[in-house]
Amino acid sequence: MIADLLTRLEEEKDQWIYVAIDHFNEELLQFDGHRYEKDQVLIGVNGLLDELTAVRTAENQIMQIKNIEHSMSKQKNLDLERMETEMKTMEESIEEDQRILENLELTVVALQKELAIYEGEGKGLDMIQLEKFQCSLDDKFQFDKKDQVVFKERKISKLMECYHLVEMEMLDFYQKQLSNIWLLLTRSMENISSNAKFDFETNLPAVGVSLKHGRGLDQYLKLGNFEEDYQIVLDTLERNNDSVYDYYLSQINEFKVNSKEEMMQLWALKNEHKRLAEENLLELQEKERQKENCILELQDRLGRAKLEWEQDLLRPKLLDDILKEEFVRAVSGWQEKLFAENASDEERWAYHQFCQIILKQAERIIGNEYF
Incomplete structure (x- = not known):
C-alpha cells in the first residue's frame, strides 16, 4: 500500500508545475491579447509549448x-536601445541640417x-554722364547799344586773353x-570686387588759334x-571743346562698356550660385521634413x-506568482x-517527504536566476 502511494505521489510530484505552466500560458493570452491578434498569441504560445516538449x-x-x-x-531591451540610438542620431542629424539650412x-x-x-x-x-562745356566769349567783352564790342576792347591782346580764359x-x-x-567709376568697381583700374589719358587733341587780322597792331x-x-x-574754342569732350567721353564710355560686361559675367556667376543654393535649400528642407516625419513615427x-x-517585465513576476x-x-x-485523522503513520511520512521534495523544487525554481 505504501509502495502504491509512493508511486502515485511520484507521478503527482510535478503536476503542480505543469498546472502552473498551463495557467501561465492562459494568462499570456490575456496579457498579450491587447497588443496582438489572438491567432498571433496562440502561435507564440504553441511555439513555446513545442519548445518545452523537448525538455524532459x-x-x-x-x-x-x-x-x-x-x-x-x-532582445526587446536591445531593440529599445537601438531605436533610442536611431532617434538620437536622427535628432542630431536634424540639428546639423538646421545649421546647414541657416x-x-x-x-x-x-x-x-x-x-x-x-x-x-x-x-x-548709366547715370554717369559727362556734361559738355558751353563756350562763350560774350561775357568777357563790353557791348555798346548796337550790341557791338566797344572800340577800346577790340584788341588782339584782349581777344587772346579771353580765348585763354575760356x-x-x-x-x-x-x-x-x-x-x-x-x-x-573707381568706387563702382570696388563695390563689385573688380580689379579694373580707370585712369584718364590726357593727351588733349586741342589746336591753337590762328587769327586772320591784326598783324603788327594790337587795335582793330x-x-x-x-x-x-x-x-x-x-x-x-568750340572745335577744341568738341574734341576734348569726345576725347574724354570715349574713354568713359569704353570703361562703362567693359565694366558692364564684367558686371554681367559676375552677375551670371552669382545668379548661378544663388540658383544652386536655392535648389540645395529646397532639397534639404524636403529631407528635413521627411526626417521629422520619420522621428514622429519613430517616437x-x-x-x-x-x-x-x-x-x-511583469511576465517573470507573473510566472513566479x-x-x-x-x-x-x-x-x-x-x-x-x-x-487527516484517518491517515496512517506511513502515509503521514510519505506525505511529509513529498511536501519536502516539492518545497525544494519551489526553492529551486521560484525566483531562480536565469541560466
Whole structure:
C-alpha cells in the first residue's frame, strides 16, 4: 500500500508545475491579447509549448520558460536601445541640417544682395554722364547799344586773353567732372570686387588759334576784321571743346562698356550660385521634413515599444506568482492528507517527504536566476 502511494505521489510530484505552466500560458493570452491578434498569441504560445516538449523534466521546462522570457526581454531591451540610438542620431542629424539650412539661407540672402549690387552699379554707370562745356566769349567783352564790342576792347591782346580764359574755364570744367567721375567709376568697381583700374589719358587733341587780322597792331581799326577774328576764336574754342569732350567721353564710355560686361559675367556667376543654393535649400528642407516625419513615427513606435517592454517585465513576476500559488495549493492539499485523522503513520511520512521534495523544487525554481 505504501509502495502504491509512493508511486502515485511520484507521478503527482510535478503536476503542480505543469498546472502552473498551463495557467501561465492562459494568462499570456490575456496579457498579450491587447497588443496582438489572438491567432498571433496562440502561435507564440504553441511555439513555446513545442519548445518545452523537448525538455524532459518539469523543472527544466520552467527554467526554459524563464530563459525564453529573459531572452525576449533582453532582445526587446536591445531593440529599445537601438531605436533610442536611431532617434538620437536622427535628432542630431536634424540639428546639423538646421545649421546647414541657416547657412544656406544666409548664403541665398547674401547672393541676392550681391546681385542687387551688380544691378545697382550697372544702373549707376548709366547715370554717369559727362556734361559738355558751353563756350562763350560774350561775357568777357563790353557791348555798346548796337550790341557791338566797344572800340577800346577790340584788341588782339584782349581777344587772346579771353580765348585763354575760356580755354582754362573749359579745362577746369572738365577736370572737376573727371575727378568726380573717376571717383564714381573707381568706387563702382570696388563695390563689385573688380580689379579694373580707370585712369584718364590726357593727351588733349586741342589746336591753337590762328587769327586772320591784326598783324603788327594790337587795335582793330575795322569792326569787320575784329568780328571775323572774334568768330575764329569762338570757332576754335568750340572745335577744341568738341574734341576734348569726345576725347574724354570715349574713354568713359569704353570703361562703362567693359565694366558692364564684367558686371554681367559676375552677375551670371552669382545668379548661378544663388540658383544652386536655392535648389540645395529646397532639397534639404524636403529631407528635413521627411526626417521629422520619420522621428514622429519613430517616437510613436518607441512609445509603444517602451510600454510593451514595461509590461513584459511583469511576465517573470507573473510566472513566479503563479508558481507560488500552485505550490501553495499543492502543499495545502498534501498537508490536509498529512494531518487527516484517518491517515496512517506511513502515509503521514510519505506525505511529509513529498511536501519536502516539492518545497525544494519551489526553492529551486521560484525566483531562480536565469541560466
